[in-house]
Amino acid sequence: MERLVRHFQFNGEEQLVIEAVRENFPVLREWIAGIVDELQFQSREKKQILISCDEIFTNISGYAYGESIGKVSVKAEYLPSEQELHIVFCDDGIAFDPLKSGTPDIQSRLAERKVGGLGLFMVKKMMDDVVYVRQDDRNILTLIKKSKTENK
């Protein structure tokens, strides 16, 4: 049986496509915030989703294309039967599987504490699932968040 999927458009397009530069994050944030509000995610879940989008977008902006500027496309889909929001990030940058990134040291003293790796660590903690595939020279990363709110 085919699963029912609700696709969210961005300004009439199938997906949001923007240059992967940090300054563009508010465009993504506002779009996702609107979707999450419409789906009546709880406030805590909304923040977790926005933080996770921030971390993934920042990561792509900072590392995927080296010194040059590339694009990132983002799709948003909701699966009512599973009550899951799927946010799919695609870029044409260098292959990078965030699921293979190491666990940061969160016990070290102030002087030794590093922030590198913390963002992806947070994403993995806050999302119900994170799926990475490398396909046709593209990085495809899906963030999955289940809603605790009924009746969408």
Next chain:
Amino acid sequence: MKAVFDKNANSLTVSIEGSIDTVTAPELDSQLQANWAGITELIMDLAAVDYISSAGLRVILMASRQMEECDGSMTVRNVNDDIKEIFEMTGFDSLLNLE
């Protein structure tokens, strides 16, 4: 994000409003640096902060480290439950003086 700075002799209170994210964290950092001279007591008031990403954690970490290096103190005040959860998740709760 909006940050209001209240400087009183060697003490600086920063009241932050909105989200501290990949775009606003560098803004907060440069505003902090501009108000930094002579400060030995830094108070960050997060009462009106919506959420904080790792870019914001970096700013807090650097500020805390800077205060330690000059034998000063830093206090993070009015941390709501969602931000407290982030601090606990990342081990920042054991690094910071939360009030």
